[in-house]
Amino acid sequence: MTLRQLKKLTQDKLLKIYNFNESRSIFHLLLDEFLGIDTVNFHINIEKKISSDSLKLFNQKVSLIEKEVPVQYAIGYVKIEGLKILVDKSVLIPRPETIDLCKWIIQEKLNDKQILDIGTGSGLISLFLKKYSKNCTIHAWDNSKNALRIAKKNADQNNLDVNFNNIDILKNQSIKTKFDLIISNPPYINKKEKDSISNLVKKNEPNEAIFVDSEDDLLFYKAIIKFSKSHLNENGIVYFECHKERINHVKNLLIINKFTEIEIKKDSFGIDRMIKAKNYGYA
Ligand SMILES: C[S@@+](CC[C@H](N)C(=O)[O-])C[C@H]1O[C@@H](n2cnc3c(N)ncnc32)[C@H](O)[C@@H]1O
Known part of the structure; x- marks a missing residue:
């Protein structure tokens, strides 16, 4: 042929x-x-x-x-921004808007910073930040052992050092470390919105990475903001990727929790998608 x-x-x-x-x-x-x-x-x-x-x-x-296996799972990896990220059914396929979030974060000086990535999945955010700034310390958490297995492989094969931990952010944490930056792209789709999600995604990608198993769409944002209040250093910053229709709800949560310098940023599709806010540490 x-x-x-x-x-x-x-x-x-x-x-x-x-x-x-x-x-x-x-x-x-x-x-x-x-x-x-x-x-x-x-x-x-x-x-x-x-x-x-x-x-x-x-x-x-x-x-x-x-x-109907997504191309990225069929190939087994995604090459993105100089990283080779292995993917299988236990991790979300990297999305362009998450890369937009990473590109926003690296506008900060990351050297010597303690950074936490909550819900690391394939490790995409952690690996991007570590590749960009070798002198920061990255902690990456996920409650999925299978996702962490892939994320660790990704760190090894990209020769990047990340501290992975199997931690459920919805459970009470007795963590003593404080961080300068806390970042998360948490699950944010309500199960009631399943019809709006393509079958290719629903059938193949890990549902627990996409859907919030609660009536409360903001469950993860609430938990991560509460955790950030007690675990961010003074002037520490929290960054989130958000549902395009609920980013203002996340903004309100940050205001109620006395975060300041709140900024919303559009992704490369022109959609309000990410938010950052500072913790002055006096609340
Ligand atoms: C939307 S995915 C994001 C994956 C990756 N950070 C990215 O941006 O491509 C959400 C991640 O949160 C993890 N997750 C879900 N519930 C969690 C929990 N209770 N504690 C910690 N991680 C959780 C999922 O396993 C999944 O890897």
Whole structure:
């Protein structure tokens, strides 16, 4: 089969799930990852024949995607901002808005800071910050042992040092450490909103990373703000990624809890998505 034929055959399969542009990018991603042929070489060698042997792994991945496994899980990792992040069903797939949050955070001077990432998942936020600023100390917590297993692998393979801990932020903590920055992208979708979430996400990604198992959508924000009040150093900062329709509710919680210098920032899609606030330490 030639590369031209392979593209037609693969795209016809992918079009059952993805639109034309997505199918084309997924085809090129798979071709690059599993046959080592980038887009330029594809066009130069479009009539070149590919042996069925070398297509084995490529075809296995296409079959998974046809069965509605997200591309990132089918490939097994995501390459993002110079990091290679392993992903499987126990961790949320990294989202562009979370990278926007990380890029906002690194506008702070992170050197020598004690930083806590609550609900680390794949370790994305922690690893991004540690890669950017080697002299900070990063603590990363999650209540999922499976997520922490992946996050630790990610730290190892990216050669970055992060202190991982299996901690449930909804339970009372007897933690003595104080932090300069506390960051979280917690679960924030109400179970009643399940219909608004795509089947691809619901079927594959860990539901406990996405949905709040409570009537109270702000459960995690309340717990993390309470924890931050007692565990942030004076002038320490809390950062959250939020649901676009509830960011003002999080802002109100921060005001009630006497945080100051509250700022909301849009993500790269132009949506109010992240918030930061300072703890002056006198409340
Ligand atoms: C929205 S995901 C964010 C993952 C990652 N930080 C990211 O931004 O890609 C939320 C994470 O919170 C974790 N989580 C859920 N409940 C928790 C709890 N009670 N205590 C600590 N972590 C929790 C989930 O396992 C999941 O990894």
